Amino acid sequence: MSSKKIRLEVERGIDFNSQIITWKTGSPATPVDLTGMKARAVARLTTDSDDVLFTLTTENGGVTLGGTNGTIQLALTGAQSASYKWRVAICYLEILDGAEKIIKRFDAEVVIPKSFGA
Secondary structure, three states, X not given: OOOOEEEEEOOOOOOEXXXXXXXXXXXXXXXXXXXXXXXXXXXXXXXXXXOOOEEEEOOXXXXXXXXXXXXXXXXXXXXXXXOOOOOEEEEEEEEEOOOOOEEEEEEEEEEOOHHHOO
16 A cells, blocks of 8 residues: 655644645546545554544544545644644544545654744
8 A cells, every 4th residue: 555645734723724635546647536435544643652642534524535536635623733732743644445444545744833832
């Protein structure tokens, strides 16, 4: 399962909507139909940490999938990010089929720049 690295910069205490990611495949590249799929993004301080910093899903409104356009967007509220004490986290964004099987994983780095709070 190949992985695309994504960098997300989150301002502490400010609503965040990621740039829209378009998952494409084939040659020529065409958007993957995400109709009926689910997604989850889980962030941790390190890849081997058991402590979850946040979880975003299609069910909780933290991940929006764009159906036949193949688009993916992540969202955090300012209330969620206001309490973050960390600066950098590792996040795995997983796309799941109707049977809840992971069919694609994107690796992301979530960064709160120094200019956006202590």
